[in-house]
Amino acid sequence: MSVPAGLKNAAVLCILRSSAGFLLIRRSKEPHLGKYIPIGGKVGPFETPRAAAIREVKEETGISVQDVRLRGILTETSPTDFNWINYIYTADIPAVTLTKYREGKLEWVKREQLDRIPAPTTDQFIYDYVSKSQFFIFDAVYDENVELIRLVDELSGKTLFSKDQG
Numbered sequence: 001m002s003v004p005a006g007l008k009n010a011a012v013l014c015i016l017r018s019s020a021g022f023l024l025i026r027r028s029k030e031p032h033l034g035k036y037i038p039i040g041g042k043v044g045p046f047e048t049p050r051a052a053a054i055r056e057v058k059e060e061t062g063i064s065v066q067d068v069r070l071r072g073i074l075t076e077t078s079p080t081d082f083n084w085i086n087y088i089y090t091a092d093i094p095a096v097t098l099t100k101y102r103e104g105k106l107e108w109v110k111r112e113q114l115d116r117i118p119a120p121t122t123d124q125f126i127y128d129y130v131s132k133s134q135f136f137i138f139d140a141v142y143d144e145n146v147e148l149i150r151l152v153d154e155l156s157g158k159t160l161f162s163k164d165q166g
Helices: 049-061 121-131
Strands: 009-018 021-027 039-042 069-077 084-092 104-109 136-142 148-153 159-162
Touching: 009 049, 009 121, 021 039, 039 049, 049 084, 069 121, 084 121, 121 136, 121 148, 121 159
Parallel strands: 009 084, 069 136
Antiparallel strands: 009 021, 009 039, 021 104, 069 084, 136 148, 148 159
16 A cells, blocks of 8 residues: 555654753755754654654654653645654753764754754744744645745744745
């Protein structure tokens, strides 16, 4: 049985925070090559999003966390295979020595640097809402090149980003 094209994949992102800033991965492969993203990955079979966030943090950083908090949901839709439902969590951790990771380099990024680093456009809005402790449900629509066309805050109905605005 083949999976229908465009079917959403379930994933988690966990924004790790400490006095050193945010622990992010600078991706060394697609998607998001060269961009900084939070720790994350796919939700496994029979796994809850919360359990997936805890597992992904351990696998990608070696750090054991138990207290992860759901901050929002990002749905991503494109006419390609890039179709996701992302559960966004945060966890506060001590500043740790970084380890090498197979999908990129782990780096501490200060809060004030977040808007100056290469990152997916959606992530800037996520960091903003998380910093204000504001729960969100975002709907992101991409074109065939997986470039963001529109980002809508589903709770308020406000369009946060539109390619036409640029």
